Amino acid sequence: MIETINIHKTFGENEVLKGITANFLQGKNNLIIGSSGSGKTTLLKCIVGLHEPTKGEVIFAGENFTKMNFEQRVPIRTHIGMLFQNSALFDSMTVEENIMFPLNLFTEKSKEEKLERANFCLERVNLEGTNQLYPAELSGGMKKRVGIARAISMQPKYLFVDEPNSGLDPKTAILIDDLINELTEEYQMTTVIVTHDMNSVMGIGEHVIFLHNGEKWWEGSNKEIAHTDNKELNDFVFASKFMRAAKAKL
Amino acid sequence: MFSSFGRYVLLLRLSFRRPEKFNVYWAEIMREMVSVGIGSLGIIAIISLFIGAATTIQVAFQLSSPLVPMTVAGSIARDSTILEFSPTISALVLAGRVGSSIASQIGTMRVTEQIDALEIMGVNAPGYLISPKIIACMTMIPLLVIMSILLGISGGYIACLVSRVVTPTDYLIGVRDSFDPLTVQVALVKAVVFGFIIASICAYQGFYTSGGALEVGQASTRGVVYSCVMILFADLVITRLML
Secondary structure (H helix, E strand, O other), X not given: OEEEEEEEEEEOOXXXXXXXEEEEOOOOEEEEEOOOOOOXXXXXXXXXXXXXXXXXEEEEOOEEOOOOOHHHHHHHHOOEEEEOOOOOOOOOOOHHHHHHHHHHHHOOOOHHHHHHHHHHHHHHOOOOOOOOOOXXXXXXXXXXXXXXXXXXXXXXXXXXXXXXXXXXXXXXXXXXXXXXXXXXXXXXXXXEEEOOOHHHHHHHOOEEEEEEOOEEEEEEOHHHHOOOOXXXXXXXXXXXXXXXXXXXXX | OHHHHHHHHHHHHHHOOOOOOHHHHHHHHHHHHHHHHHHHHHHHHHHHHHHHHHHHHHHHHHXXXXXXXXXXXHHHHHHHHHHHHHHHHHHHHHXXXXXXXXXXXXXHHHHOOHHHHHHHHOOOHXXXXXXXXXXXXXXXHHHHHHHHHHHHHHHHHHHHHHHOOOOHHHHHHHHHOOOOHHHHHHHHHHHHHHHHHHHHHHHHHHHOOXXXXXXXXXXXXXXXXXXXXXXXXXXXXXXXXXX
């Protein structure tokens, strides 16, 4: 489990996060939702250590991540997998090299074992046979899947996903959501997903945290969203005619 | 300015932290060496030949007095090539070729979150990205400079053969006459320092890029401009200290 305790983050005069306290549950998809500029990605970056919180603490399975230095964080980081919004695959490496990269640096596996693991990860995301392709030769959906394959190559305990569906068609977006959901269950990972895609929220949102103006405004499951009387959450979730119609049918 | 210098020094310190796995870094160093060395051979060969030839013709043109033997043209062309043209002009050209590539490569990795991906994995990103480039530049640029010196002097010889402003024999006598190995030492020291300047300044500019394609381009330009200025400054300091 991951805990954030009273996380504040300020950029110059702009306070982006205003005391976020939340628990992210193991074996579940924890979704951080909110409108643009609400602080979702900043919170995610504070949790993984890409931003240092101005105040507050991040706890990974009882260990205070915020107080650790770079070297102390390495053992925790080897249990972290992350899928970035634009996949962030290394351009100069093939698909196979991308997946094997963390294995090369942090394991003592033989080349054959690493290759076997890379092939397993590619198989798991349904991309067998793409080993020698470069990221530039892949479609957006394929890049996301390679990103997931790289993220799970070290069998992480924690999976962080930033806007998994941005730039994808609805069918591929559902495929990516399902894949993340399956992997979360399979590896019993603590998965934290930043999104404003309502299909994801309704589909895989077992634990949802709604941010509004840098504050935690609401917390619950996707089943509870339709019945909440929280105005800001309702305005966000049911902004589209389609979602309003769906709610009316409930 | 002071805060930028402080950040630059801190980045260099991070770059030379103990690597996670030496063989991964070694492979990266080899890759960078090929990129810097082999990739720059063509341009360095061309400019060295032409500069050597042009220098010889110009020196010969200025030696109009019959009291000065024409062999002096060879000596002056040799020393100018070894001390200044080969290390400095090569470094300025390499700042454009290698430096801009370093800044734009690292800058693109920054804006496309590839550096964040490295950090999330627990990789020391400055160490993995910057130290191999610095080591590659500091080892390959001196080799390129040695090649440039040889080609520059050969260019002068070709100019003598073609233009006959100095006879090839006079030129060769001049090239061999009163050669001081210190000049080669000075050239190599310059090359090592210039290599460090090009790689570190351009990597710094790329590493702290934020924004998008426009900012990557600006970082690349800044990297080349600052490297060129620092190369010329270091050239003056080394020349003053060693000669």
